[in-house]
Amino acid sequence: METLDTVRAEALDAVGAAADLDALEQVRVRELGKKGRLTLLLKSLGGLDAEARKAAGQALNVAKEALAAAIEARKGELARTALESRLAGEKLDITLPVRPEMRGSIHPISQTIDEVIAIFGEMGFTVAEGPDIEDDWHNFTALNIPPEHPARQEMDTFYLPGTRDGHRLVLRTHTSPVQIRTMCRQPPPLRIIAPGRTYRCDSDATHSPMFHQVEGLVIDETTHMGHLKGCLIEFLRAYFAIDDLPVRFRPSHFPFTEPSAEVDIGCSRTRGSLKIGHGSDWLEILGCGMVNPKVLKACGIDAERYQGFAFGVGLERITMLKHGIPDLRTFFESDLRWLRHYGFSALDVPSLAFGLAP
């Protein structure tokens, strides 16, 4: 039988040699476990006489305690080394630059729509909407563009298969059908703007088959051409953020307005670069006029009592001019580099109180 001294010396050596917590646990089981060597020694005391048993028992217990204490101490050591090596392995270099945070941005067209709404909102306009798929009555006929009218060809209409209420379906060629829908639905007085998508079969650097307009409509008993002019001058100066922006009204023709005008803003063109605001040149920017009484009648409004004005603005066009964007097609290519360059921060909500976006 092994002597206590040998077992104790071996066990303590094994504790010192245990390289990790697993190895240490194995030593504990081997020496102190149910079938451990010290446990067995303790059990073997039964065969001794009382005196010898007492002395050997005490010696054994002292050895057990010493071993248990050695195991605890080694455990602490091993845990400390494990932690130290983990800390050394997980060292952080806090001088590294932070990873860039990916943030979305507001598309310039959305930004322009928000700005236009902010400006007209201040003037008491509300936003109206209508469907992109229209019928030819709302898109043309009710706007005083009868079936054989040349404007139907000029607008390069996309026709769709099928009809609604006996009328052909089209992708709306302008936002003016929203005027019709509003007048048919709501009695005057009316003061609305209708921003939205429009479609014409046309594609080059300044035309896209899908583009955006904002329509404006004011109807009441006293509105006249002076209001139309004041309202649009105010809008253009606020949008381009140029207080003395020159604005010119030029007689024109639209079937749905009478009289009609096209609006130009002052600009300069020097060495191929266009600058809005000053100089002796003019740039056409929008169409407008007093609502044709025929249009009011088509919507069931008493044209003797009510009158008003309407206008339509191309949103890509004013966005390109304000931000110097040269090609309209890039608006819809979804090129992230373009969006990062021309996009706006979602936190800069346009408001006249803080000035519109830079």
Ligand code: PHE
């Ligand atoms: N609907 C016209 C267009 O798309 C613009 C316009 C709207 C003109 C309202 C006058 C009044 O060209």
